[in-house]
Amino acid sequence: MSALRRLAPMILGVIVLAAWEGGVRLLAIPAFVLPPPSAVMAALLADPDTLGLSLWFTLAVTLQAFALAVAGGVALAILFTRSPLLASALYPYAVILQVTPVMAIAPLLLVWVGYERVDLAQLILAWIVAFFPILGNTTLGLRSADAGLRDLFRLYGASKWQVLWRLELPSALPYLLAGMKISGGLALIGAVVAEFVAGSGTGSGLAWRIVDASNRLNTPRMFAALALLSLLGIAIFAVLSLVQRLALRRWHDSEAANR
Amino acid sequence: MGQGPAPSLEPPFLELRGVSKRYPNGTVALSDISMAVGEGEFLAIVGASGCGKSTILRHVAGLVAPSAGDIRWSRPPAAGGIGMVFQEPTLMPWARIQDNVRLPLDLAKVPRVEADARVAALLAQVGLADFAQAYPRELSGGMKMRASIARALVTRPRLLLMDEPFAALDEITRQKLNDDLLALWGEQCFTVLFVTHSVYEGVYLANRAIVMAPRPGRIHADIPLDLPYPRDEALRTDARYAAACRQVSLALADAMRSPGHSSGETAA
Known part of the structure; x- marks a missing residue:
């Protein structure tokens, strides 16, 4: 891959950010509608401790749910392939859990675990959505x-x-790793959804920061929390891609062919 | 060489008696197969696609149970007593060549030191000593097949089952592997059942050819091949080789016409 192609996304990013900044200033758009990138950065730097802690909290819940999803998914897959009876009994329910939008399950779950335990609801919801691809x-x-x-x-x-x-x-490893890449992103969605639905001050993750900033019409802070969520998602995807590459590069066509 | 059919009063090394295989959908894959194999024989099973050649091997390997008839051994094979080479190399893509070849020993829980020594010796014999650390995808088709043969021989089996092992290889590689297989057979005195659809390959390798007729799969002819061992390139232009090939080819053509055959097509 040429250097230009490698740099192309970054160059485009810089152009878009510059156009955004310039456009907002030129048209005098109010910050609560669309803050310029500089204001988003300022909001990020104004309160790094709170946002950083929220980032850490969301990350921790996501990783816990992801780990449990991998362990549970692999264990159940092994049981399914040992016992066709168990597989046919359980599979429809696994599908029901998967096809029901997680957003719709969240309120019910919050009633059950209690609004003061948003973290537990996050964990369970993230697990539910991350589990199925595994x-x-x-x-x-x-x-x-x-x-x-x-x-x-x-x-x-x-x-x-x-x-x-x-x-x-070993035969299942390439499939498992592909499933993990999907699940990593889904776990983050699950962790975010629970906080949104709770919508109260009992959450402390990035999603709650967005809800909170939205209530105060603090749009730059919303963007800041959103940017951190995106970065988190990108980091999860990048790490899992790296794991996939390292695990398969010597023997599997999907990775070895790229060398 | 002391090899070849050994006429004696002892029970044969391996004997199939009236073996038939009917699948639940009604297809009759094998019909009344009876044959005896002497210890140390190199037997070629020749026939068109779909005539049950591979099914015979799968029965002998114990992977399939016959619907009727039985399979008898002079001494039942212990675990690892049968080696098998498939049409594909059938290597584990995630494992290095040495780990692939060691698999049968690992499954039998042979101590690692002893297993590694045997693997190294065998890899040297099949010419893969320098590729012990390679992964299968890094090897050519012929080299993968060598690894597959090494794996089949690593337990020192008394019987080697080969199911069209060289069918996917180019002619030059195939002839080289034929010669190397004959050399290994000459050294190690195992018995071979070699399935092939190539008359020329079967006659070059074997001391006896079983010609199969299709639909249902049955034995049409049992032809001894009295060509001397060791065999080499010179044999390919020998008049006796040509005559033997002609004899087996005629039997094969006759088998295709024989009753029980539903159409003139050979393709399955």
């Missing part, structure tokens, strides 16, 4: 182990444990 992808991956290799393991009298550990889990 379950679906890992199940598919475990089932897609090469039929010839399955025959080979049978020929050598491999135990079920050996088949799982040495054949099925």
Whole structure:
């Protein structure tokens, strides 16, 4: 990839920011409608402790939910592929949980866990949305182990444990990693949604900062919190992409072909 | 070389008696297959696609149970007593070549030091010593097949099942692998069942050719190939080789015409 192509997104970003800044000043748009980038940066620097703490809080909830989603999704996928009966019994409910918009479940969940435990509602909602791609992808991956290799393991009298550990889990790894990339972003959405729906001062994540700033018509601060949320999402995606590349680069066509 | 069919009163190394396979959908893959294999034989099973050649191997490997008939051994094979090479190299893409070749030993929980020594020796024998650390995708088709053969031999099996192993390779690579396979067979005295749709390959390698007829899969002819071992390139232009190929080809053509065959097509 040429240097120009690598730099192209940044150059475009700078141009857009400059046009934004210039346009807002030239047309004298009030800051509560559209603050210039300089005002957003100022809002960010004006209160770095509160926003930083909120960033940390949202990150912590997202990562916890993501970790639980990976552990639960992989474990359930293994159970599903061991027991077709269990799979057919549980699968429809997993789908129901997935297709019901998480936004619509949030109020109910908040009633159950209590508005003073928004963090718990965040964790559960983030887990619900992050869980399904892990379950679906890992199940598919475990089932897609090469039929010839399955025959080979049978020929050598491999135990079920050996088949799982040495054949099925490695076969599922590319699928799992692809699922993790999707789940990472979804976990962040789940963590944000709960705070929005709670809409009270009991939340302390970035989403609450946006709601709070919106109530006060402090648009620059809304943008600042929004920018931090975007950065968080980008960071999660970048880290998971890196993990994917490192894990697959020697052997899997999806990554090895790019070398 | 001391190899070849050993006529004796002892029970044969491997014997199929009236083996038939009917699948639940009604397809009859094998019909009344009876054959005996002597220890140390190199048996070619020749036939068109869809005539049940591979199904015979899968029965012998114990991957499929026959609907009727039985499979007898002079001594039932222990775990690792049968090696198998498929049409595809069937390597684990996430594992290095040495780890792929060591797999059967790992599954049998052979101590790591002993297993590594055997893997290294075998990789040297098949000419892959320098590629022990490589991943399968970094190897050519022929090299992957060598790794697959090394894996099949790493347990020192008494029987090697080969299911059109070289069908996907180019002619030059295939002939080289044929020669190397014969050399390994000469050294290690295992028995080979070699499935192929190539008459020329089967005759070049084997001391006996079983010609299969399709739909349902059955044995049409059992032809001894009295060509001397060791065999090399010179054999390919030998008149006796040409005569043997002609004999097997005629039997194969005859098999395609034989009753029980529903159409003139060979494709499956």
